[in-house]
Amino acid sequence: MTIVRRVARPLLAAPLIQSGVEAARHPGAHAEAARPVLNQVSGPLRLPNDPVMVVRAAGAVTAVAGSLLALGRLPRLSSLAIVATAPVVQPVEPFWKEKDPALRREKQATFVKTLGLIGGALLATVDTEGKPSVAYRGRKPRKAAAAAIHDAREDAAESVEQARLSGRKATKQAKKSAKQFRKDAQQAARQAAHDAGDSSRRAQRKAGKLAAKQAARAHKAARRAGL
Incomplete structure (x- = not known):
């Protein structure tokens, strides 16, 4: 683990741990803020129809996951658990509906900080430490x-x-x-x-020569006989 991760993880985990402990100890305000979200996901996810119980459990998960992230133990899995429980532990309040300018600015600042924490946790889920x-x-x-x-x-x-x-x-x-x-x-x-x-031509010439010789011999024999 590099020095940057040793420092950055506890800094990211500190507000997450604090919000998780606060939600587990005092779930009332969080339960009211998260009620619209819980009404939509409690059926598909088979969650108890008790927002206070769900907020307490989610707060405990966030606190434990934040502690593990700060210690560098299972950082990616811990970050994923923090992101999964964020809609309950870090509910988004509709600041745009607030008519009081001071309260609107305060809720808007809280909203932006919450987005920053969730974004940091999302980055931690994909941090493979160079592996x-x-x-x-x-x-x-x-x-x-x-x-x-x-x-x-x-x-x-x-x-x-x-x-x-x-x-x-x-x-x-x-x-x-x-x-x-x-x-x-x-x-x-x-x-x-x-x-x-x-x-063939040689044979014909040879036969002609032989016949001429025989004729010459016959002529000589005839002359001798006449004499």
């Missing part, structure tokens, strides 16, 4: 989960895109390979036909 609040700790896992889902979606989209590009690349490579295969096959066929043609 993350429950709402923040609850939002942090949700943000982390949302970020993880977003990253997973991006990774999945990137994987799909890579697979699509890979498939397109593989298709192009397959088409290129098939085209090269057809080209090589056609070239091999032409080479084979050319080789076959060369072999």
Whole structure:
């Protein structure tokens, strides 16, 4: 706890403790001032139909909560209890209906002070002393989960895109390979036909030479026989 909180909490709690003790000990005036509010909330909140008893109990709660706030014990919960009992312990008097200027100014000053006390108590309910609040700790896992889902979606989209590009690349490579295969096959066929043609022409020339040799030998044999 910092020095500021050690000083500010007792200063805020002092008038709250005093008003709570006053309401618990002398609830009459508070009960009359809080009667309109109690008539509206006693049914829904199932409160006793006894304004004096309700004011006494609320005054005791305010005094105890103010003491805990001054000591720095359960400050947020204590402040919340003070705010909850404020409509009964710190009733708002309609100063604007007062015709006496002096009384109107006095009631108006009391009204403004009461608003200041309630505002201070409200601030104390959200004072986490620099620690993350429950709402923040609850939002942090949700943000982390949302970020993880977003990253997973991006990774999945990137994987799909890579697979699509890979498939397109593989298709192009397959088409290129098939085209090269057809080209090589056609070239091999032409080479084979050319080789076959060369072999046929060589065979014809060889047969012609052989026939010429046989004819020359026959001619020589005929000449010898004539002689």
